[in-house]
Amino acid sequence: MSRKVTVVGAGFVGATTAQRLVEKEIANVVLIDIVEGMPQGKALDMMESAPIEGFKTQLTGTNHYADTKNSDLVVITAGLARKPGMSRDDLLFKNAEIVSAVISECAKYSPKAILLMVTNPLDMMTYLAWKKSGFEAKRVFGMAGALDSARMAYFIAEELGCAPSEVEAMVLGGHGDEMVPVPAHTKVKGKSIPQLLKREKIEAINQRTRDGGAEIVKHLRTGSAFYAPSSSVVRMVRAIFEDKGEVIPSCVYLTGQYGIKDVYCGVPARLGRDGVKEIVEIKLTGEEKAALEQSAAHVRENCAKLSL
Ligand code: TXD
Numbered sequence: 001m002s003r004k005v006t007v008v009g010a011g012f013v014g015a016t017t018a019q020r021l022v023e024k025e026i027a028n029v030v031l032i033d034i035v036e037g038m039p040q041g042k043a044l045d046m047m048e049s050a051p052i053e054g055f056k057t058q059l060t061g062t063n064h065y066a067d068t069k070n071s072d073l074v075v076i077t078a079g080l081a082r083k084p085g086m087s088r089d090d091l092l093f094k095n096a097e098i099v100s101a102v103i104s105e106c107a108k109y110s111p112k113a114i115l116l117m118v119t120n121p122l123d124m125m126t127y128l129a130w131k132k133s134g135f136e137a138k139r140v141f142g143m144a145g146a147l148d149s150a151r152m153a154y155f156i157a158e159e160l161g162c163a164p165s166e167v168e169a170m171v172l173g174g175h176g177d178e179m180v181p182v183p184a185h186t187k188v189k190g191k192s193i194p195q196l197l198k199r200e201k202i203e204a205i206n207q208r209t210r211d212g213g214a215e216i217v218k219h220l221r222t223g224s225a226f227y228a229p230s231s232s233v234v235r236m237v238r239a240i241f242e243d244k245g246e247v248i249p250s251c252v253y254l255t256g257q258y259g260i261k262d263v264y265c266g267v268p269a270r271l272g273r274d275g276v277k278e279i280v281e282i283k284l285t286g287e288e289k290a291a292l293e294q295s296a297a298h299v300r301e302n303c304a305k306l307s308l
Contacts, residue, residue, distance in 0.1 A: 001057050003027035003241060006068040006110065008102050009078035010039035010061065012226035013118055013233070017075055019046055020234045022057040026241065029059045030068050034078070039063065065105040071113050073240060074106045075233055076129065079119035081224040082217050088121040088176055089302060096306050099125050100132055107133040114240060114275045117142035117251070118233060122175040123299040124306065126251050126264045131308050137253035138275040144175030145249025145266040146232035147225075151212040152181055155205045160196060162188055170282070171209060172249060172266050173295035179266070180291045181206040185282055236271060243273040252276050258284070258292055263303070265296045 005021055007014045010033035018031045031039040043061030050056075060067065068074070079095035082088060099119055106115065115133060117126040117140070126142035133140060148171035157164040168187050173180035183193040183202050193202055208215070216225040239246040250269040254260045257279045258267060270278040284292065 001025065001028055003073075004030065004071045005237065006030045006032060006071040006074045006106065006113075008032050008068075008074060008076045008106065009119070010035070010042055011077065011081070012223055013081075013229050014075070014077040015042050016226050016230035017077065017118075017233045018043070018059055020230055021237065022046065022050075022059045023053055023055050024234065024238075025055050025057045026234065026238055027072070028057050030071065031059060031061045032063065032065065032068060033061075034063070036063055065109050068106065069109045071106075071110040073114045073116060073237060074110055075116045075118060075237070076102060076106070076125075077118040078102050079125075082120065082213070084217055084221060086217075088213070091120050092124060092302060092305065095119050095121070095125060096128055099128055103129050103132040107135065113139070115140045116233065116236060116240075118229065120175070121302065123251050123264045123266070124302050127253075127299070127303045128306055128308070130253065130264070136275075137255075138277075140253070141269065141276055142175075142251030142264065143229070143233050143236055144179075144251050145171055145268075146235055147229050148175065148179055148181075148209060148212065148266075149249055150228055150232055152186065152205060152209040155208050156186065156188065156193060156197075159201065159205065160188060170249060170268070172268070172284075172288075173292050174265055174299045175251065176295070176298065177210055178291065178295040178298055179210055180288055180295060181209050182282070182284065182288055184285070239271045240273065240275070245270050245272055245277060247271075247280050250276070252279060254279065254296070257281055258289065260293060260296045263296050263300045265292070265299055267292075 039061030153167035
């Protein structure tokens with residue numbers, strides 16, 4: 001296995017992502033955190049599961065960026081997570097500080113890597129990472145749509161009583177309260193959701209999807225979701241390395257697609273070994289297009305608050 005992935009932040013999302021990546025033998029992983037000993041302890045614990053789980057990939061824990069040198073891909077999960085009652089935007093300034101510091105180190109040691117952002121508020125942190133790294137935009141993008149779509153797919157599967165993996169959902173826009181579920185492009189075995197569910201049911205599922213993160217935060221009381229988020233990161237990492245041109249809703253830099261430019265926002269993107277190969281433009285209703293524009297405007301407004 002010659003692929004090297006660094007996961008920055010060995011908290012809930014970072015450690016679970018590292019676990020999924022090594023267990024599925026997708027890459028060798030370096031797990032790095034600011035807290036001394038913690039990534040080393042988690043890495044050793046996971047490696048001690050290798051004789052049972054049978055994976056041959058290597059996981060290393062560290063506090064030093066030199067160990068992340070020449071990574072093919074870097075996943076950034078470092079930062080604070082939401083507490084009950086907090087919006088993702090409330091994390092803006094604190095996480096901007098953390099992400100700025102982390103990105104300089106990662107860009108220095110892995111100048112050719114793809115940067116996959118996870119830290120919230122996601123769209124703003126992805127923009128910040130792009131600016132701070134100086135990398136081409138196609139190598140800097142974020143995970144949010146994959147998660148929001150997985151949540152929507154699960155709610156639909158629950159409603160229809162089908163297997164969750166049979167549902168292919170599509171959620172666009174920023175990773176916030178203004179995200180845009182797109183039922184017409186959400187399908188179960190080729191049939192779109194409006195053919196299968198009543199309008200009110202679809203609207204209820206859309207709203208539960210928008211509130212999906214908050215629903216978990218409310219249950220957990222401390223911390224936020226990490227199982228589905230790490231699965232979503234791993235789906236993207238796999239698509240990048242497999243290079244088959246899989247289309248996944250991702251937070252990418254728009255240059256006029258959907259009539260929006262100079263901002264990061266969630267839209268379907270074809271991913272591969274070089275990063276974003278293509279931004280795919282799907283047909284939206286007038287209402288969905290307006291919601292996407294509003295969501296992008298919100299991201300732009302918040303990015304303007306960051307000192308760059
Ligand atoms: O859809 C999405 N994009 C998301 C985003 C889904 C779920 C979680 N989302 C966000 O990811 C969440 O709002 C947070 O901003 C991040 C990480 O969430 P997680 O649940 O993993 O938070 P933890 O468990 O608090 O872990 C964060 C780790 C923790 O171990 C800190 O010590 C570390 O980040 N940290 C750092 N590591 C390296 N360098 C620096 N400077 C640093 N600062 C904190």
